[in-house]
Amino acid sequence: MRRSTKKLQSVAELEQLRSRILKRLKKPCVSVCGGTGCHAYGCSEVAASIKKEIKRQGLTRQADFKVTGCHGFCEHGPLVVIYPQKIFYQRVSPKDAPEIISETLLRHNIIKRLLYVDSVSGEKVNFEDDVPFYKKQQRLILGNNGLIDPTDIEDYLALGGYSAMSKVLFNMQPTEVIEEIRKSGLRGRGGGGFPAARKWETCRNAPSPDGIRYVICNADEGDPGAYMDRSLLEGNPHSVIEGMIIGAYAIGAHYGYVYVRYEYPLAVRNLSLALEQARAYGLLGENILGSGFSFDIKISRGGGAFVCGESTALMASIEGKIGEPRPKHIHTAVSGLYGKPTNLNNVETWANVPLIINKGASWYSQIGTEGSKGTKIFSLVGKINNTGLVEVPMGITLREVIYDIGGGIPNGKRFKAVQTGGPSGGCVPESLLDLPVDFDRLTAVGSMMGSGGMIVMDENTCLVDIARYFTKFLTEESCGKCTPCRDGLDNMLDILTDITEGKGKESDIELLEELGSVLKEASLCALGGTAVNPVLSTITYFRDEYRTHIEEKRCPAGVCKALITITIDEEKCTGCQVCARKCPQEAISGKKKELHKIDHNKCIKCRLCQDVCKFEAVVAS
Amino acid sequence: MKSDYEKPMAIVSKYGNNRDSLISILQDIQSECRYLPEDALRVVASQLGLPLIQVYGVATFFKAFSLEPRGEHEVRVCLGTACHVRGAPIVLDEIKRHLGVNPGETTDDMRFSLETVNCLGACALGPIVVINDKYFGQTSPGKLEKILRSYE
Numbered sequence: 001m002r003r004s005t006k007k008l009q010s011v012a013e014l015e016q017l018r019s020r021i022l023k024r025l026k027k028p029c030v031s032v033c034g035g036t037g038c039h040a041y042g043c044s045e046v047a048a049s050i051k052k053e054i055k056r057q058g059l060t061r062q063a064d065f066k067v068t069g070c071h072g073f074c075e076h077g078p079l080v081v082i083y084p085q086k087i088f089y090q091r092v093s094p095k096d097a098p099e100i101i102s103e104t105l106l107r108h109n110i111i112k113r114l115l116y117v118d119s120v121s122g123e124k125v126n127f128e129d130d131v132p133f134y135k136k137q138q139r140l141i142l143g144n145n146g147l148i149d150p151t152d153i154e155d156y157l158a159l160g161g162y163s164a165m166s167k168v169l170f171n172m173q174p175t176e177v178i179e180e181i182r183k184s185g186l187r188g189r190g191g192g193g194f195p196a197a198r199k200w201e202t203c204r205n206a207p208s209p210d211g212i213r214y215v216i217c218n219a220d221e222g223d224p225g226a227y228m229d230r231s232l233l234e235g236n237p238h239s240v241i242e243g244m245i246i247g248a249y250a251i252g253a254h255y256g257y258v259y260v261r262y263e264y265p266l267a268v269r270n271l272s273l274a275l276e277q278a279r280a281y282g283l284l285g286e287n288i289l290g291s292g293f294s295f296d297i298k299i300s301r302g303g304g305a306f307v308c309g310e311s312t313a314l315m316a317s318i319e320g321k322i323g324e325p326r327p328k329h330i331h332t333a334v335s336g337l338y339g340k341p342t343n344l345n346n347v348e349t350w351a352n353v354p355l356i357i358n359k360g361a362s363w364y365s366q367i368g369t370e371g372s373k374g375t376k377i378f379s380l381v382g383k384i385n386n387t388g389l390v391e392v393p394m395g396i397t398l399r400e401v402i403y404d405i406g407g408g409i410p411n412g413k414r415f416k417a418v419q420t421g422g423p424s425g426g427c428v429p430e431s432l433l434d435l436p437v438d439f440d441r442l443t444a445v446g447s448m449m450g451s452g453g454m455i456v457m458d459e460n461t462c463l464v465d466i467a468r469y470f471t472k473f474l475t476e477e478s479c480g481k482c483t484p485c486r487d488g489l490d491n492m493l494d495i496l497t498d499i500t501e502g503k504g505k506e507s508d509i510e511l512l513e514e515l516g517s518v519l520k521e522a523s524l525c526a527l528g529g530t531a532v533n534p535v536l537s538t539i540t541y542f543r544d545e546y547r548t549h550i551e552e553k554r555c556p557a558g559v560c561k562a563l564i565t566i567t568i569d570e571e572k573c574t575g576c577q578v579c580a581r582k583c584p585q586e587a588i589s590g591k592k593k594e595l596h597k598i599d600h601n602k603c604i605k606c607r608l609c610q611d612v613c614k615f616e617a618v619v620a621s
Numbered sequence: 622m623k624s625d626y627e628k629p630m631a632i633v634s635k636y637g638n639n640r641d642s643l644i645s646i647l648q649d650i651q652s653e654c655r656y657l658p659e660d661a662l663r664v665v666a667s668q669l670g671l672p673l674i675q676v677y678g679v680a681t682f683f684k685a686f687s688l689e690p691r692g693e694h695e696v697r698v699c700l701g702t703a704c705h706v707r708g709a710p711i712v713l714d715e716i717k718r719h720l721g722v723n724p725g726e727t728t729d730d731m732r733f734s735l736e737t738v739n740c741l742g743a744c745a746l747g748p749i750v751v752i753n754d755k756y757f758g759q760t761s762p763g764k765l766e767k768i769l770r771s772y773e
Binding site for chain 1: 644647684743
């Protein structure tokens, strides 16, 4: 909720406002996670019931209530955290509201049944910082989500928001800002990992007869399984706005765009509101805080095209055109949007900028590894116990992320691989789990950091199917402009599909490698250029699995439909007839209390039987 | 009908007849009409002073747009990598079988449209199916009949 105020016209006025806000906030606060994951779990009802209960118990003046952005621990939503102690409740339902208010808020009593239970020790954990999922993280960027209602700029101000911008506008020259970012070692978080300062400097120095330059925030986040940028933009939009203002000042740009993916309407809504409020407070627009520097931001929405995450395609889309990339002999930093020098950075990259300015490059560069400074946010998803968003210092090992933070693989299954970098990345096998996570190390083993998707796979995942999955994804998203990508990907998909259907040939693996190298060399943009990575990395580390599909026409993981048969385990079947009744093809026969049998001529492998069987008697082999 | 032209014209005006806003204009029309009628595309092209083929190109390039009327209920199956790994293809197959349509199609009675999406950002609940704005998490073939029946 925004309180009306006149535009702030100096740093002094900003600081005065900040002290007033801080005085007002010396109350306990109930924070309900309103991230997408929790939304899907029904957090709106939880939030509504808590708000109602606070009112009913007459505590509206004594306690704050916020619906915030994503807290990260999506597996255990809906999440409720009570400040200042940071008591952590998980899997909360609306009917828990009265007890939370009367017991925890009023009497400081902890409700045991709502606590997180440590899966290793079996002990209940009271406070957020002690939850194993959070313990090994370093939540410099995402950590503030729990304290911010994204529809209220004053929450961001309470946390020191826009102080980095003030420092820059009044105490630093543009070149000094670029130097500070260079010293910090900040590299792009969207996938390319390009040194941010170098791009900013190129853009600043590029000739522009009319003096126009642009800064853009890439919020297209196309990698399936990645939703870090969404959570940042929905939960803390001002961190991105502040970063962009600082960057614009350093580069000499007065116009900016945030290009948001079509599938993120809540991010668009929260960002729009944030921009409106920033303008109303004099923190964006004409003559920011009386500094003489003017800069404003527009939102541009995507139309549902993965390729528009690529810089030139993105800019074409902002111009209202089809999102086709162009060759980058001349980089967009020199000639980009409308032919002007344009600096494009990812959401997370921009969000790091205020932190670096506030705490200093020396502090920042102590986090991470030699070549990769700072933290990185990953979406840890797939076959993992603790699904969610994790922020870790670069250099932490994959094993620590997957086991210490992620809680390992569910249902006692064995780890098989972790896929990083989305459709441009590759699979990393068990033998490399002690690899430190950083830009260069992941690239060296045939994968890449990418935007931060980390998909964990177990023994029931078929890596040939995964290679086919990514290739299919890319064929659908290819813009069609260049032959290697348009036709090459189609060919690769045909070969991979044949392999998964038992029609693979001995020479297929070599052919895939050859096709891949052509795509890598000759594609117009990185979509085609990196398309070979998922295929090549799975061939490198799981060649045997390919061979089994080709030579034995068998899918060891039990996934590829054409190569599996659904059968009923004689030892486990109780003859309950549930599966027979459910089968849409009437392919299961068997009398009551007798072993059932599947007629393979009728079976369409829909797995309904497997799903309804309570005795795990149906197997795919 | 006159009103068929008024809506798209009003939307183009709202964006200041600006060619750069073509994608946003089409998105607004799609929201209003649940698809992009041919006449609307002609109006947009004419008002923006663009060749029809350019507007048509944008309308067919981006997945957000449909040139065919969508059904009453939009069924979206997430095929993001996390959901894929958790069995989304089997869920999709079952929905295809139940509704009798492929992704991108609408049932003959115009009740259901089926789409696939690439990550809704709710990976903890995978495999996910979204019908209109309601999320159904941890779906499996066995749960689908009940879910779909509740919309019939």
